[in-house]
Amino acid sequence: MTVSSNKITTAAEVESFLSQYDDFLFDCDGVLWQGDVLLPSVVETLDLLRSQNKRLIFVTNNSTKSRQAYTKKFAKFGLTVTKEEIFGSSYSSAVYLSKVLKFPKDKKVLVIGESGIEEELTNAGIQYIGGTDPAFNSEVPADGIDKLEHDPSIGAVLCGLDLHINYYKIAHAMMQLNTPDQETLFLATNIDSTYPSHGKLLPGAGTIVGTLETCTGRKPVALGKPSSAMMDCIKAEFEFNPERACMVGDRLNTDMVFGTKGGLGTLFVLTGVDNEASIFAENRVASPKFYIDKLGSLYELLHGQNN
Amino acid sequence: MTVSSNKITTAAEVESFLSQYDDFLFDCDGVLWQGDVLLPSVVETLDLLRSQNKRLIFVTNNSTKSRQAYTKKFAKFGLTVTKEEIFGSSYSSAVYLSKVLKFPKDKKVLVIGESGIEEELTNAGIQYIGGTDPAFNSEVPADGIDKLEHDPSIGAVLCGLDLHINYYKIAHAMMQLNTPDQETLFLATNIDSTYPSHGKLLPGAGTIVGTLETCTGRKPVALGKPSSAMMDCIKAEFEFNPERACMVGDRLNTDMVFGTKGGLGTLFVLTGVDNEASIFAENRVASPKFYIDKLGSLYELLHGQNN
Numbered sequence: 385m386t387v388s389s390n391k392i393t394t395a396a397e398v399e400s401f402l403s404q405y406d407d408f409l410f411d412c413d414g415v416l417w418q419g420d421v422l423l424p425s426v427v428e429t430l431d432l433l434r435s436q437n438k439r440l441i442f443v444t445n446n447s448t449k450s451r452q453a454y455t456k457k458f459a460k461f462g463l464t465v466t467k468e469e470i471f472g473s474s475y476s477s478a479v480y481l482s483k484v485l486k487f488p489k490d491k492k493v494l495v496i497g498e499s500g501i502e503e504e505l506t507n508a509g510i511q512y513i514g515g516t517d518p519a520f521n522s523e524v525p526a527d528g529i530d531k532l533e534h535d536p537s538i539g540a541v542l543c544g545l546d547l548h549i550n551y552y553k554i555a556h557a558m559m560q561l562n563t564p565d566q567e568t569l570f571l572a573t574n575i576d577s578t579y580p581s582h583g584k585l586l587p588g589a590g591t592i593v594g595t596l597e598t599c600t601g602r603k604p605v606a607l608g609k610p611s612s613a614m615m616d617c618i619k620a621e622f623e624f625n626p627e628r629a630c631m632v633g634d635r636l637n638t639d640m641v642f643g644t645k646g647g648l649g650t651l652f653v654l655t656g657v658d659n660e661a662s663i664f665a666e667n668r669v670a671s672p673k674f675y676i677d678k679l680g681s682l683y684e685l686l687h688g689q690n691n
Numbered sequence: 692m693t694v695s696s697n698k699i700t701t702a703a704e705v706e707s708f709l710s711q712y713d714d715f716l717f718d719c720d721g722v723l724w725q726g727d728v729l730l731p732s733v734v735e736t737l738d739l740l741r742s743q744n745k746r747l748i749f750v751t752n753n754s755t756k757s758r759q760a761y762t763k764k765f766a767k768f769g770l771t772v773t774k775e776e777i778f779g780s781s782y783s784s785a786v787y788l789s790k791v792l793k794f795p796k797d798k799k800v801l802v803i804g805e806s807g808i809e810e811e812l813t814n815a816g817i818q819y820i821g822g823t824d825p826a827f828n829s830e831v832p833a834d835g836i837d838k839l840e841h842d843p844s845i846g847a848v849l850c851g852l853d854l855h856i857n858y859y860k861i862a863h864a865m866m867q868l869n870t871p872d873q874e875t876l877f878l879a880t881n882i883d884s885t886y887p888s889h890g891k892l893l894p895g896a897g898t899i900v901g902t903l904e905t906c907t908g909r910k911p912v913a914l915g916k917p918s919s920a921m922m923d924c925i926k927a928e929f930e931f932n933p934e935r936a937c938m939v940g941d942r943l944n945t946d947m948v949f950g951t952k953g954g955l956g957t958l959f960v961l962t963g964v965d966n967e968a969s970i971f972a973e974n975r976v977a978s979p980k981f982y983i984d985k986l987g988s989l990y991e992l993l994h995g996q997n998n
Contacts, residue, residue: 526854530889547833549861551854554894558885562892577905578865582837585869587861587906598884598901599894 389652389663392676398685401674405649407439407622407629409471411609414634414656415679416442419583422461423655425680425689430463432683440469441622443631445608445638447474447544447573447589450503471618473573473589473608477542478504479617480571480607491539494560496553496592497546501573505542513538514553524552532559534568543596543604544573545589554595561600570596574608576638610642619646632679636662640670649673696959696970699983705992708981712956714746714929714936716778718916721941721963722986723749726890729768730962732987732996737770739990747776748929750938752915752945754780754851754880754896757810778925780880780896780915784849785811786924787878787914798846801867803860803899804853808880812849820845821860831859839866841875850903850911851880852896861902868907877903881915883945917949926953939986943969947977956980 392401410416416426433440442465444454451470458465474497481487487510495501495515502515514520532555541557560568575590593604607614619626626647633639634656643650652672654660663672676682683689699708717723723733740747749772751761758777765772781804788794794817802808802822809822821827839862848864867875882897900911914921926933933954940946941963950957959979961967970979983989990996 529854529893530891532891547836547858549856549858551856551894554856554898558892558894577908584837584839585865585906586836587858587865587902591861591902591906594901594905595894595898599892599898601884 389672389675392651392674392681392685395686395688398682401651402433402436402438402682405438405628405630407441407624408433409441409443409618409629409631409643409648410679411631411633411635411639411656412442412444413580415632415653416463417461418655419580422463423678423680425678425683427462428683428687429680432686439622439624440465441471441618442469443471443609443614443618445473445574445576445589446579447472447477447500447608448498448547449474449500450507451475452503453500471614471621472500472504473614474500474504474544476607476614476617477501477544477571477573478508478510479621480605480613481505481510481540481542482508483620484613484616485569488539490537492537494538494541494557495543496541496549496557496596497544497573497589498548501542501544512542514556516548520553520556521548521550524550528552529555532556534559534563538568540569540571541596542571542573543589543593545579546592549592549595554599557596558599561596561602566602570600570602570604572604572606572608574611575604575606576608609638610645612645615642615646630674634658636668636670636672640672643672644670651676653677653679655679696979696982699958699981699988699992702992702995705989708958709740709743709745709989712745712935712937714748714931715740716748716750716925716936716938716950716955717986718938718940718942718946718963719749719751720887722939722960723770724768725962726887729770730985730987732985732990734769735990736987739993746929746931747772748778748925749776750778750916750921750925752780752881752883752896753886754784754807754915755805755854756781756807757814758782759810760807778921778928779807779811780921781807781811781851783914783921783924784808784851784878784880785815785817786928787912787920788812788817788847788849789815790927791920791923792876795846797844799844801845801848801864802850803848803856803864803903804851804880804896805855808849808851819849821863823855827860827863828855828857831857835859836862839863841866841870845875847876847878848903849878849880850896850900852886853899856899856902861906864903865906868903868909873909877907877909877911879911879913879915881918882911882913883915916945917952919952922949922953937981941965943975943977943979947979950979951977958983960984960986962986 631643938950
């Protein structure tokens with residue numbers, strides 16, 4: 385790659401950077417906060433952007449919470465963010481089903497996942513089974529599995545992180561997906577193999593989705609970063625000009641790839657998974673247009689504070 | 692491939708075939724029985740082989756039952772088979788741990804699977820945790836997952852088909868396997884993505900193993916067909932001359948590959964997954980040395996019955 389990344393280190397560079405964009409898409413963990421700790425000057429930076437009439441969109445692959453539920457996570461950090469400013473992978477999946485696929489009203493979605501998916505499907509007027517329904521989450525007798533059949537009223541299987549995954553759910557989804565015509569759609573909220581929790585990595589949605597991939601030999605359409613299907617859903621929802629939008633993130637292989645593939649500008653922050661060396665590595669998967677020590681430096685540099 | 696397969700269709704060909712081998716390794720489903728139905732003349736054929744002092748070894752990837760428990764399946768069909776004649780993937784795993792790896796007596800195996808694995812590990816004098824222990828199989832609170840740590844007393848994770856798979860088990864195994872030095876061994880009883888049950892395909896051990904592959908990025912040593920590790924265990928146990936042994940099976944990509952890679956003769960039967968066209972297909976993965984309509988034809992041809 386020949387594109388080089390520009391580090392933002394002065395007030396003038398901040399002003400020049402901000403003048404290029406109207407819409408800012410943010411990854412959350414590693415950008416706004418690290419685990420349970422809010423990063424410095426994030427509140428002030430978001431206020432700064434709002435005061436300049438920038439539009440803020442918070443993009444998360446977390447499928448276990450609906451947008452409404454996710455606002456509480458922001459509130460916990462003292463950040464006032466509306467449901468409409470949040471774009472989670474469950475919502476992305478609901479938008480994809482309803483707006484892109486025009487999912488038939490008389491068909492159902494089999495949900496392998498948590499309440500976040502259920503709430504977003506309900507909001508979008510899409511019927512579903514599975515999810516947190518106790519019939520899918522209690523011990524199912526062996527003959528319940530033997531009696532499983534393909535159900536033609538199920539038009540799609542949508543799989544995300546499921547902390548209550550069990551054999552019955554996997555077998556149920558397999559029975560729907562594993563037909564010769566493969567007419568039942570296979571969607572995944574996201575395919576991250578792991579996710580960080582309390583300083584550890586735990587199995588992510590991709591680990592759950594992988595069970596269905598293995599037993600069916602099929603690959604899902606993924607609706608989380610860095611899938612272009614998610615970007616298409618965001619563009620459909622917010623109708624922004626990609627050239628005037630900037631993706632802000634801490635990971636090259638998700639956030640920066642996501643922004644670059646979508647034709648957006650990119651701002652890489654050094655408060656997360658990857659570091660400064662990552663963006664100059666020979667085998668880097670993306671070259672962000674801009675990078676900065678931390679998001680809060682946008683505010684601090686403009687206001688003459690030490691970085 | 693240039694090897695051609697010889698179809699056995701006369702009594703003289705049966706006699707010539709039988710004279711070439713002392714040991715017969717059998718796949719079970721699709722060879723001896725189909726689901727719940729015993730195939731014709733199987734009893735007589737096994738008696739014939741025994742009367743000629745052939746040694747019989749029944750090889751199964753089913754890890755949910757120990758060899759002792761699996762004898763009951765044979766008895767149900769009226770077949771008298773001893774524990775010592777059965778080589779299941781759970782036993783294979785126990786042999787591999789104890790004889791090949793010399794697994795330390797002071798270390799434990801984390802079992803993701805059913806009682807078949809537990810029984811064979813107990814028989815081999817290997818300590819384990821997990822498996823059917825209720826502490827791994829009841830609803831585990833979220834803080835149980837957050838408290839999970841790498842446990843250096845766990846020397847290996849052994850994963851098979853687990854009809855009671857849950858998130859806690861996956862996270863527990865991930866915590867053991869996902870260390871920088873990768874010193875905890877990763878074994879799988881087998882990696883079949885699906886298995887047939889009552890005329891349907893259901894998610895197999897490979898689907899469960901796949902969860903650990905996805906969240907750790909590691910590949911296990913597989914101890915079932917067609918893994919050469921299983922063949923090594925069988926050879927260590929029975930000490931036969933491969934050139935005087937014949938693998939009998941209904942699948943090219945498991946049984947016939949397994950026999951061929953192990954340097955054994957191979958007999959392909961047409962009562963299972965693959966058919967006659969499979970062995971002449973351009974892209975075939977194995978060319979069996981012999982094939983026959985069904986196993987029972989060995990007896991029927993010798994005794995002048997219609998095939």
